[in-house]
Amino acid sequence: MSVLEQSRHLVTEIPGPRSRELAERKNGAVSRAVATTMPVYAARAFGGIVEDVDGNRFIDLGSGIAVTTIGNSAPRVVDAVRRQVGEFTHTCFMITPYEGYVAVAEQLARLTPGDFEKRSALFNSGAEAVENAIKIARAYTRRTAVVAFDHAYHGRTNLTMALTAKSMPYKHSFGPFAPDVYRAPLSYPFRDAQFSKELATDGELAARRAIEVIDKQVGAVDLAAVVIEPIQGEGGFIVPAEGFLGALADWCRNNGVVFIADEVQTGFARTGAMFACEHECLVPDLIVTAKGIAGGLPLSAVTGRAEIMDAPHPGGLGGTYGGNPLACAAALAAIETIEADGLVERARRIETVMKDRLNRLQAGDPRIGDVRGRGAMIAIELVKPGGVEPDPELTRALCAGCHAAGVIVLSCGTFGNVLRFLPPLTISDELLHEALDVLSDVLANL
Known part of the structure; x- marks a missing residue:
């Protein structure tokens, strides 16, 4: 090299x-x-x-x-991928499974917030993982509605385009989009300050504003999941006011709604914690990861509470390339590098x-x-x-x-x-x- x-x-x-x-x-x-x-x-x-x-x-x-x-x-990633290429490049985990996939799921269970029993499923891209997180939440709750937020970006597939807020270039001319998706106001301190200093600094107040909109648009009884980036990525690196995320998570927990943290861009040491939700001691029901997970190889994951992750029927999740062995080898090496080299x-x-x-x-x-x-x-x-x-x-x-x-x-x-x-x-x-x-x-x- x-x-x-x-x-x-x-x-x-x-x-x-x-x-x-x-x-x-x-x-x-x-x-x-x-x-x-x-x-x-x-x-x-x-x-x-x-x-x-x-x-x-x-x-x-x-x-x-x-x-x-x-x-x-990164040297550990290069070495790990070279070794794996010499063993095998693909079998499809759903046909003849392999240890690397299991090992990545074990590491995700160890690293993600929460002391409860966890399960993971591996995919290829962030959008694919977000879409599967919604599938899992719907299977678990037997509800269909989903709430995303202003300025959100969750991907370019049909469902994730519906979740994404910005039209151009992500949504323009590509509709119709997946139904039963609703949007709530985000805490955006810099711009909220135009209207109210209190709203810009009080995350719980901003959360109450969002929850009022959610209640009016859909109501908890029909809501499967709330999905949010702990720090918005494509939307402008917006850091919500302290308390906003926690208040939303509490409301979800009290109403049987699955709280999904989209950590595709924020995960794996990027924000000075292994996951951005740790900055507010937040424990999501499901956490979506991709991007930094595998040092440049395509891999993504949904990780969360075992009872939620196990809700879909056997065979309901998967994909031909999901958890490719080369990407899994890279992910294990990337995690080792983050921890061994003090990258947080x-x-x-x-x-x-x-x-x-x-x-x-x-x-x-x-x-x-x-x-x-x-x-x-x-x-x-x-x-x-x-x-x-x-x-x-x-x-x-x-x-x-x-x-x-x-x-x-x-x-x-x-x-x-x-x-x-x-x-x-x-x-x-x-x-x-x-x-x-x-x-x-x-x-x-x-």
Whole structure:
């Protein structure tokens, strides 16, 4: 395994000639509906650096959208996958099962919140796992309705599009969507403060607002599940006011509603805890994981209370590739890396470094309306100076400027005005500071 030098280095204009050639090939072979954020094509990646086909090296503050949490091509993952490839690549767990799947389920039972007996089922993508969590909740409760929240993102399948709040680009022209899905207001402190300081800071008050909407729209008697991201991902890295999640979970428990935590983006040390719900001592009935679970290989899971997970009939869950042996080997190695290398603590250090720099940047720039997030899941919300009006144009320009200068950053948010930072937990402080220097310079020049 070649180790890539951990430094930013530009040798061509961005994009370079080889990337432009590949872009032309993409235009002739790939659906135009599959868009790309960066204008460059990757050739190698290791740790916190991505190198393109022209030899340019970029500081990675995206981690493939929170996937390569332990760094790209993490050594334990590479070794584990190589060993597994030499044994077998696929049998289908539903035909001839194998130990790796069972071992991943055992680790999930150990790591996820709650001291009760647990079960897991493995799938391929976050959307697939969310959809199966809803199936499981419906089988358990014998109810059908589901509640999701404003600004939510849960995937691109038909049911998860219904759960997702933002229309463009995720839902536009793809309906009709799965029925019996309802939406409640999220606690969004930065924007709630426009209406009420108390609402912005009192999570229990914000939860009462949401519960009133749920009661009016559907009522607990018909409600199978409430599904929520403990920190919203695509919706803008929104951290609800303290107490919001706990009050919702209590209401669900008191009304026989399954509380599902979608930790696809927040899970596996990303937020400075193994799972984001731990920040509020929250114990979901079901927890959905993917992205950072397997160091870059496609794997997802639903884990939860044994009596809920066992509610569907035998054969009711599964899939040809779910819990692929290569992905399971990678997941076991990724978990080992997180624990052996102290990456939960490292995520907290990254939060300190990034928030210190970004808060200082905000103090001198009224275009930064908010700095928020936990661990290595940090964001800035960009606004027109003097208020809270979103500024998506500035966000696009800032992203493009960072890309041209050799830093991978991603935007998000319902209004397209949030810049999100998802560095691998193995990134050095030096690379972090250099990336933030670039960000600061580009913002100053816009």
